[in-house]
Amino acid sequence: xxxxxxxxxxxxxxxxxxxxxxxxxxxxxxxxxxxxxxxxxxxxxxxxxxxxxxxxxxxxxxxxxxxxxxxxxxxxxxxxxxxxxxxxxxxxxxxxxxxxxxxxxxxxxxxxxxxxxxxxxxxxxxxxxxxxxxxxxxxxxxxxxxxxxxxxxxxxxxxxxxxxxxxxxxxxxxxxxxxxxxxxxxxxxxxxxxxxxxxxxxxxxxxxxxxxxxxxxxxxxxxxxxxxxxxxxxxxxxxxxxxxxxxxxxxxxxxxxxxxxxxxxxxxxxxxxxxxxxxxxxxxxxxxxxxxxxxxxxxxxxxxxxxxxxxxxxxxxxxxxxxxxxxxxxxxxxxxxxxxxxxxxxxxxxxxxxxxxxxxxxxxxxxxxxxxxxxxxxxxxxxxxxxxxxxxxxxxxxxxxxxxxxxxxxxxxxxxxxxxxxxxxxxxxxxxxxxxxxxxxxxxxx
DNA sequence: CTTAGGG
DNA sequence: CCCTAAG
Numbered sequence: 001x002x003x004x005x006x007x008x009x010x011x012x013x014x015x016x017x018x019x020x021x022x023x024x025x026x027x028x029x030x031x032x033x034x035x036x037x038x039x040x041x042x043x044x045x046x047x048x049x050x051x052x053x054x055x056x057x058x059x060x061x062x063x064x065x066x067x068x069x070x071x072x073x074x075x076x077x078x079x080x081x082x083x084x085x086x087x088x089x090x091x092x093x094x095x096x097x098x099x100x101x102x103x104x105x106x107x108x109x110x111x112x113x114x115x116x117x118x119x120x121x122x123x124x125x126x127x128x129x130x131x132x133x134x135x136x137x138x139x140x141x142x143x144x145x146x147x148x149x150x151x152x153x154x155x156x157x158x159x160x161x162x163x164x165x166x167x168x169x170x171x172x173x174x175x176x177x178x179x180x181x182x183x184x185x186x187x188x189x190x191x192x193x194x195x196x197x198x199x200x201x202x203x204x205x206x207x208x209x210x211x212x213x214x215x216x217x218x219x220x221x222x223x224x225x226x227x228x229x230x231x232x233x234x235x236x237x238x239x240x241x242x243x244x245x246x247x248x249x250x251x252x253x254x255x256x257x258x259x260x261x262x263x264x265x266x267x268x269x270x271x272x273x274x275x276x277x278x279x280x281x282x283x284x285x286x287x288x289x290x291x292x293x294x295x296x297x298x299x300x301x302x303x304x305x306x307x308x309x310x311x312x313x314x315x316x317x318x319x320x321x322x323x324x325x326x327x328x329x330x331x332x333x334x335x336x337x338x339x340x341x342x343x344x345x346x347x348x349x350x351x352x353x354x355x356x357x358x359x360x361x362x363x364x365x366x367x368x369x370x371x372x373x374x375x376x377x378x379x380x381x382x383x384x385x386x387x388x389x390x391x392x393x394x395x396x397x398x399x400x401x402x403x404x405x406x407x408x409x410x411x412x413x414x415x416x417x418x419x420x421x422x423x424x425x426x427x428x429x430x431x432x433x434x435x436x437x438x439x440x441x442x443x444x445x446x
Numbered sequence: 447c448t449t450a451g452g453g
Numbered sequence: 454c455c456c457t458a459a460g
Contacts, residue, residue: 340454341454361449361450363448363449364447364448364449379447379448379449380448380449380450380454380455380456381454383449383450383451384454384455387450387451
């Protein structure tokens, strides 16, 4: 999605624009990135705290908006001269560059300061259209060394083989055309796309964080960054991109988190966690904006906004039109939807009978045969309810006083006889472990 | 699509 | 009741 969401052309430039002949290597930052960033603050005037995190990045990106410039220590790459950019580059990568393309320099520096799991390539010498290595062992050693400092990064051998160098060289061969005209596009978008691409190769073997993790992390952090931004404290290290939607509603960045991808490392593991929006969980509509070709960015953004508003409206109307859907405040303050359909006694009885007949675990079967008329009960619901019944029965029966506590898991007070029956079934089925065809149980139970 | 389990 | 990894 991220790929689709960004303008077609500018985005491809991760390979195309970025990988310019002379410096395909520079993509990758010094190994201990955070470390070096911090050091930078010490001796490198231009790069002081500049862009080691998303907030700063968006600050740079949205430099047309003065709001960010108030952040102490922030430097807008946009405002730097070529020479200054070159100095920053040097401070960042530990080597000189003769590139005069500001856009290119800016992007490199952004990447350099934001990547956290890449390796130093300073042992490489860049020359004309090629990359000359000082020696393979040397590089690998270097990589190894870096890895040893970061136990979470993937295998050494892979990193040597899949060194960014080779990828980049390869890429630059097949596409270089679209290049420059895209330069005026949002850096953030480029940033995002690069992340996506880089992620694929750099962390190929790392386990992908779950969608949920990503979303929740994103949410938490965007909240974070908002507050941090407002208070404007000096903690750049943890603030995140996609901030001030409030300050600048028409802002290109972040009305919809889906076209932002930030590059964070997951608990220092080097796994990259994209920044996503959690607005909608259902399937996207077919002709959703994100699939539209981009012609004019102004048009794009306004339409996006409209679309977003629609989306929100749908969401709301849905929640309020459906009797069974209520929003409940969750512990963390967010709203959570809940379909609450209290189990009726007859349903419980049906369930218990179903279990008796077909056996616990055959939820879909029970649902199909005994709950045909209760479309809202899914097999998962049955399973959940059974679990709760078990808990209730074992917790409550020994002493009839447990009544109150047992309701914790049961929507309705379950009559003791039923609970007894539940328990009976549970014990019986525990003795005769499943694995046979339900028919046995069926007959066994009259 | 189901199941099983954690949240 | 929700979510999601496994199968």
